[in-house]
Amino acid sequence: AQSVTQLDSQVPVFEEAPVELRCNYSSSVSVYLFWYVQYPNQGLQLLLKYLSGSTLVKGINGFEAEFNKSQTSFHLRKPSVHISDTAEYFCAVSGPGAAGNKLTFGGGTRVLVKP
Amino acid sequence: NAGVTQTPKFQVLKTGQSMTLQCAQDMNHEYMSWYRQDPGMGLRLIHYSVGAGITDQGEVPNGYNVSRSTTEDFPLRLLSAAPSQTSVYFCASREDRMNTEAFFGQGTRLTVV
Numbered sequence: 642a643q644s645v646t647q648l649d650s651q652v653p654v655f656e657e658a659p660v661e662l663r664c665n666y667s668s669s670v671s672v673y674l675f676w677y678v679q680y681p682n683q684g685l686q687l688l689l690k691y692l693s694g695s696t697l698v699k700g701i702n703g704f705e706a707e708f709n710k711s712q713t714s715f716h717l718r719k720p721s722v723h724i725s726d727t728a729e730y731f732c733a734v735s736g737p738g739a740a741g742n743k744l745t746f747g748g749g750t751r752v753l754v755k756p
Numbered sequence: 757n758a759g760v761t762q763t764p765k766f767q768v769l770k771t772g773q774s775m776t777l778q779c780a781q782d783m784n785h786e787y788m789s790w791y792r793q794d795p796g797m798g799l800r801l802i803h804y805s806v807g808a809g810i811t812d813q814g815e816v817p818n819g820y821n822v823s824r825s826t827t828e829d830f831p832l833r834l835l836s837a838a839p840s841q842t843s844v845y846f847c848a849s850r851e852d853r854m855n856t857e858a859f860f861g862q863g864t865r866l867t868v869v
Contacts (some may be wrong), residue, residue: 645798647798650796673855675857682863683862683863684760684846684860684861684862684863685799685846685848685858685860686860687857687858690855690857692855731798731799735855743801743804744789744801744848744850744858745801746791746798746799746800747798748796748797748798749796749798
């Protein structure tokens with residue numbers, strides 16, 4: 642079985658400040674890792690994904706994430722946030738299991754960017 | 757390219773009523789799934805399908821039915837709505853490989869009174 646824990650349910654941050662969203666996962670097999678963003682009243686869209694290779698992954702809108710296998714973490718960062726980054730962010734893992742190629746989501750982190 | 761289309765966007769039901777949430781995708785994806793989103797709980801898998809004619813239960817299947825008669829469509833049926841089913845529902849599709857992203861619809865906000 643695989644699971645995802647997002648350690649912060651809400652993160653307030655001032656505009657132009659850096660932000661880090663923490664994600665830890667557990668799985669008995671190799672998995673693929675994703676970050677999705679959900680803007681208000683919209684569906685989820687992909688920010689970035691880690692499949693293999695370099696542990697630092699760059700995504701859209703200036704976001705990046707670092708995969709750390711020993712700590713089973715996949716933290717998301719942005720060096721300078723904008724008001725438009727206000728959204729909910731979901732970490733997800735994909736791997737084999739009883740439910741096929743299942744995508745398991747964390748509980749989400751709501752980011753509120755203040756002027 | 758429309759992607760994943762969900763209808764309706766909003767719905768209010770009375771307890772005990774039934775309804776069907778529609779989901780269609782035009783990307784020829786084998787894998788489709790339904791999630792519900794509740795505050796602080798992320799997205800929980802209700803049902804999924806790995807191809808036409810094949811469906812299976814996810815984490816929270818009780819009170820919901822699905823069918824997959826075509827590759828494109830994956831409707832979700834609420835058999836007898838309960839207030840606990842008040843939620844936002846998302847349909848998603850992806851290729852049936854672990855390293856691919858899922859594409860989501862815009863969601864259906866359902867309130868059961």
